[in-house]
Amino acid sequence: MxxxxxxxxxxxxxxxxxxxxxxxxxxxxxxxxxxxxxxxxxxxxxxxxxxxxxxxxxxxxxxxxxxxxxxxxxxxxxxxVPEMTARRFDELFAARIMLEVEAAARALPAADAALLRRLTALNRACDAAVEAGGTEAMIETNLAFHAALYGARPDSVLLPLIESVWLQIGPFMRMALADLERHYPVDRHAEALAALEAGDEAGLRRAIEADIRDGIGHLLEKLG
CATH class of the missing domain: 1.10.10.10 (Winged helix-like DNA-binding domain superfamily/Winged helix DNA-binding domain)
Structure with missing residues (x-):
């Protein structure tokens, strides 16, 4: 069949x-x-x-x-989709943090008013998807937010590497969103936007790392 x-x-x-x-x-x-x-x-x-x-x-x-x-x-x-083990997920999780925190920091000098408006609109769309309980919309708007930030530098070599990690972890994002309210109590995108507006690199690094940890870190327990 x-x-x-x-x-x-x-x-x-x-x-x-x-x-x-x-x-x-x-x-x-x-x-x-x-x-x-x-x-x-x-x-x-x-x-x-x-x-x-x-x-x-x-x-x-x-x-x-x-x-x-x-x-x-x-x-x-x-x-x-390949089988996901706890060890493999831990590697992908660590790669996301290392690559995305650095990509966000490197995008900071390119964070002009147009980028901030775009990221704000994407974050609103993400919030609306959460309110509506639309799993696919949540995943897609979240990816769009991160891609827009990391792609702010047109010469960035990190975004293709990040997308490679997203490809390997993407099929398991629905599992990560199953209990979102408990694991993701703070709007880390809003924190990232505030740091971008203030030109606060340390704050931006913290916000992106916390976003990844809160968003998917709990999957390590489920896969262990």
Whole structure:
């Protein structure tokens, strides 16, 4: 029986973007946003039908995602999210803190009024998703907030490294959000925004680290 494909993110094809580029971008973003459930195998055929494309661009996109350690190949037509152990999660958790705290600090000089307005709007969207209980919207708006901050420097080499970690940890974000109110009592995004506005690098580093620890740190207990 053909397994149901995941509910993929709606990512319109950009002008000048090839089918292969679009398929890879859409699948990559869907994995990052946690739309590939852990343990559930998906097939090239199912994804191709869901995307309305041939098998070739899907096969190539999955090959690249396997190379990025976002997925594992089961056979010549099926893939799934890799198994997550406590040890592996701890490595990814530590990598997130090291990379993202540094990326935020390096973005501070580029934090102009336009960036602050954009981050404020993204934080409001994130808050609205929390109020509505929209898990997927929470994940996507949170990623957008962090990507906008770290990408403030156009020459940043850290954001692609961070996205690689997000790819590997993304499928487990739904588990992290299961008890959000208990583990995330303080709006760390608001703290980060205040630090950005004040030009407070130490405060920004603290806010980003606390955001990651409060957001996903408790998963170590569940995976242990």
């Amino acid at each position: 053909e397994p149901n494909p995941p509910d993929l993110l709606l990512e319109p094809r950009l002008p000048g973007e090839t089918v292969q580029q679009w398929v890879f971008r859409r699948l990559r973003r869907s994995v990052m946003a946690g739309r590939f459930p852990p343990g559930q195998a998906v097939t090239i055929r199912g994804l191709a039908e869901a995307l309305g494309v041939s098998a070739m661009p899907v096969r190539e996109a999955l090959r690249r995602l396997v190379a990025e350690r976002a997925l594992v190949l089961l056979d010549n037509r099926r893939v799934r």
